[in-house]
Amino acid sequence: MSQLSISPEPSPEPKASPLVSVSGLAKSFGDHTVLRSIDFDVAPGSVTVLIGPSGSGKTTVLRSLNALDVADAGRVRIGDVEVDFSDGPVTKKQIATLRAQSGMVFQAHHLFPHLTVLENVTSGPVLAQRRSRAEADAEGRELLRVVGLGDRADAYPYQLSGGQQQRVGIARALAVRPKLMLFDEPTSALDPELVGEVLTVMKDLAAQGWTMVVVTHEIRFAQQVADQVLFMDGGVVVERGTPEQVLTRPGTERARQFLHRIL
Numbered sequence: 001m002s003q004l005s006i007s008p009e010p011s012p013e014p015k016a017s018p019l020v021s022v023s024g025l026a027k028s029f030g031d032h033t034v035l036r037s038i039d040f041d042v043a044p045g046s047v048t049v050l051i052g053p054s055g056s057g058k059t060t061v062l063r064s065l066n067a068l069d070v071a072d073a074g075r076v077r078i079g080d081v082e083v084d085f086s087d088g089p090v091t092k093k094q095i096a097t098l099r100a101q102s103g104m105v106f107q108a109h110h111l112f113p114h115l116t117v118l119e120n121v122t123s124g125p126v127l128a129q130r131r132s133r134a135e136a137d138a139e140g141r142e143l144l145r146v147v148g149l150g151d152r153a154d155a156y157p158y159q160l161s162g163g164q165q166q167r168v169g170i171a172r173a174l175a176v177r178p179k180l181m182l183f184d185e186p187t188s189a190l191d192p193e194l195v196g197e198v199l200t201v202m203k204d205l206a207a208q209g210w211t212m213v214v215v216t217h218e219i220r221f222a223q224q225v226a227d228q229v230l231f232m233d234g235g236v237v238v239e240r241g242t243p244e245q246v247l248t249r250p251g252t253e254r255a256r257q258f259l260h261r262i263l
C-alpha cells in the first residue's frame with residue numbers, strides 16, 4: 001500500500017493529550033435509554049475497539065461522535081472542537097463542525113450508484129468542502145491507490161465486489177481529511193472471503209498513525225491492532241483496557257460470557 005500524502009498528524013508523545021474526550025455521554029430514544037453515561041479518551045494515533053452484545057449502544061457512541069445522533073447530555077471533544085450537549089439544544093453549526101472532524105465508514109457502503117468510484121470519493125471534498133475539482137481528483141486517485149483500487153477509479157459501484165465497495169467507502173471517508181476515522185462494523189455485511197482485504201486496509205491505516213474508533217466483532221483484529229478495547233453492555237462501558245486485559249483476561253462475568261459466545 002502506498003503512503004498517504006494526507007497523513008495524520010505526526011505520532012504523539014506518550015503523554016500527549018487525548019485527541020478525543022467523551023464524558024457523561026447519554027442518549028435515549030423515547031423512553032429507551034441507550035447510553036447511560038459514557039466516558040473515554042482516545043490518544044492521538046491510537047486505535048480504540050468497541051465490543052459488546054448487539055443493542056449495547058456501540059453504534060450510538062460512534063454516531064454521537066459523528067453527530068449523526070445528537071446526544072442528550074455529556075460532552076464530546078475532538079481536537080479543539082468541543083460540544084457540550086448538557087448545555088441545552090445544540091445548533092446546526094455545532095453539529096456540522098463536530099461532524100467535520102471525523103470520517104465514518106458504515107456497515108454497508110452507501111455509495112452513490114450513479115457516480116463513478118472516483119466521483120464517490122471526491123463528492124465530499126468538492127461539494128461539502130468546496131475544494132477544487134483538480135485537487136480533489138488528484139487526492140482521490142491517491143486515496144484509491146491507498147485502498148488498493150487505483151485501477152478502478154472510473155468503475156461504477158455495481159461493478160465492484162462488496163469488499164471493494166467498502167474500500168471505496170474508506171477512501172471516501174478519508175477524502176475529507178478527518179482527524180478521526182470511525183468504523184461501524186465495516187466487515188459484518190461481507191462474505192467471509194472479502195473480510196480480510198478490508199481489515200488489511202484498516203491495519204495499514206492504523207500503522208500509518210490514523211486515530212481510529214472501530215466497532216467490530218473481529219476479535220483477532222482487536223487483538224492485533226487495538227490500543228484499547230471498550231466492552232459495552234446495556235449502554236455503559238463495563239470494561240476498558242488493553243486487548244490483553246479485556247479480551248484475554250476479562251474481569252467481569254458479562255464480558256467473559258460475551259467473549260465465550262463469539263469466540
Ligand code: ADP
Binds near residue numbers: 032034058059
Ligand atoms: P449496538 O451497536 O451495540 O448493536 P446500537 O447503538 O445500534 O447498539 O443500539 C442500541 C439500542 O438503541 C438498540 O436497542 C437500538 O434498537 C436502539 N436504537 C438505535 N437507534 C435508534 C433509533 N434511531 N430509534 C430508536 N431506537 C434506536
